[in-house]
Amino acid sequence: MVNKARVPAWYWTVAVxxxxxxxxxxxxxxMTVTRNAGYLSAFPRxxxxxxxxxxxxxxxxxxLGVGGGLAGALLLLRRARLAASAFGVSLLGLAVTSVTQWSDAEAPAxxxxxxxxxxxxxLIALALLVFSLRMLxxxxLR
Incomplete structure (x- = not known):
């Protein structure tokens, strides 16, 4: 017999x-990689x-950071166990981009x-990874 965990109502709020x-x-x-002029006009030159x-x-x-995060969130909606892995990929992308930009002397202040x-x-990326691991x-998550 398969053990079906009850899904708390707040789970769906977190997933959405x-x-x-x-x-x-x-x-x-x-918007950034397609160089959308209207969107980029809000940022300093x-x-x-x-x-x-x-x-x-x-x-x-x-x-990887943003795509992994969206994939993880969509997998939460499907209650798929791969959500945790997707959030892990997202965190990897975030870590590499953050450390690279923080250490780049040419980056704007x-x-x-x-x-x-x-x-x-x-904080949110880490929280979503922890959340998905706990739900797993x-x-x-199945």
């Missing part, structure tokens, strides 16, 4: 909010110029708002 949050990350990525210097491998890790946003991204252990 995760899709929205990570969907925005993917939108940001797509120095930052947009810096984005133009990013190596392709780093842009790839950025894609970060404002306090930039630091707060970066901190929130890290609880039998909610």
């Amino acid at each position: 909010v995760a899709v929205i949050w990570n969907g925005f990350g993917c939108l940001d990525y797509l 120095e930052y947009v110029a810096y984005l133009d210097t990013l190596p392709l491998w780093l842009v790839g890790f950025w894609a 970060s404002s306090s708002a930039d630091v707060a946003i970066s901190g929130a991204i890290w 252990r609880a039998g909610v």
